[in-house]
Amino acid sequence: MFVNITFLGTGTSQGVPMIGCTCAVCTSADPKDNRLRSAVWLRNEETSVVIDSGPDFRYQMLRAKVQTLDGIVFTHGHKDHVAGLDDVRAYNYWTQKDIDIFANADTETVLRREFHYAFSNLQYPGLPQLKIHTLSGQDFEVGNLTFKTIKTLHYKLEVYGYRIGDFTYITDANYIAPEELEKIKGSKILVLNALRHEEHISHFTLSQAIAIAREVGATQTYFTHISHQLGLHEEVNRELPEGMALAYDGLTLNL
Numbered sequence: 001m002f003v004n005i006t007f008l009g010t011g012t013s014q015g016v017p018m019i020g021c022t023c024a025v026c027t028s029a030d031p032k033d034n035r036l037r038s039a040v041w042l043r044n045e046e047t048s049v050v051i052d053s054g055p056d057f058r059y060q061m062l063r064a065k066v067q068t069l070d071g072i073v074f075t076h077g078h079k080d081h082v083a084g085l086d087d088v089r090a091y092n093y094w095t096q097k098d099i100d101i102f103a104n105a106d107t108e109t110v111l112r113r114e115f116h117y118a119f120s121n122l123q124y125p126g127l128p129q130l131k132i133h134t135l136s137g138q139d140f141e142v143g144n145l146t147f148k149t150i151k152t153l154h155y156k157l158e159v160y161g162y163r164i165g166d167f168t169y170i171t172d173a174n175y176i177a178p179e180e181l182e183k184i185k186g187s188k189i190l191v192l193n194a195l196r197h198e199e200h201i202s203h204f205t206l207s208q209a210i211a212i213a214r215e216v217g218a219t220q221t222y223f224t225h226i227s228h229q230l231g232l233h234e235e236v237n238r239e240l241p242e243g244m245a246l247a248y249d250g251l252t253l254n255l
C-alpha cells in the first residue's frame, strides 16, 4: 500500500535549538539542525493521520500543509507528544466532525486530565471535538491504514510504537522486548529514537539505537527525537553505518 511519510518534527522534548543555548548545534545555520518536537504524518489518497500532537502541532500542520486529518495516534502521554491537541479545532471547524484519537489507557488518562474541557459534559462552541479510541495492543485502522502496536518501555512507562505495512515508528523507548522486536522485523523503513551519545534513563543512545537497527535489519533506518547534545546533523549523519541516517524535519519518504 502506498504511504507518504513526512517527518513533522525530529527533536527531543526541548526541541532544537534549546531556549537560551549557544552551543554549535543550537546556533547552526543548517536547517537540519532545527528540530521541532517529534511527530510524523502518514498519508495516501484516502487517509491522513499524524502520530503525536506535541506543542508544535499547529505550526507543523501549517508548515507541512496538512489540509485534512482523519486521526491522531498517540505513542504516550508526555507533554512533548500531546500538548498541541487543542489545535485540532481547525479540522473540527472545517469538517464539522470529531477527530478520531487513538491512545492506550495511560495516555487516555493524561488526555482527559490535560484537556478536561474537551471531555466535559459542559460543551460550548469552539471546543476540540474528539472521539477517543482506547488501545490495548490490538491492531486498529485509521482510514485505509492498519496500525500494529509495538510495546516498548520508556524507563517504566509503556510507550506504543507502530508498524504500518513495512514502516515502523518507535519514539521514546529505551527497551524493546525480543518478542516485540520480532514484530518489527521485515520493516523496510524503521524509525527509532536516538537522543544523544551519553546514557539516558528513558531513551536509547545513538549506539544503542544502532545496535537495535542492526538486529532489525530494515532497508533504511532513521533516528529521531534528537537532542542538541547529539551533535551537528551533518557530522553525525556522515559517521552512521550504511542504511542508517538521522531524520530531519521535512524529510519525506514513500513506502
Ligand SMILES: [Zn+2]
Pocket: 012, 013, 078, 080, 081, 172, 225
Ligand atoms: Zn518525547
Ligand SMILES: [Zn+2]
Pocket: 017, 018, 021, 022, 023, 024, 025, 026, 027, 228, 229
Ligand atoms: Zn544547544
Ligand SMILES: [Zn+2]
Pocket: 076, 078, 154, 172
Ligand atoms: Zn516521553
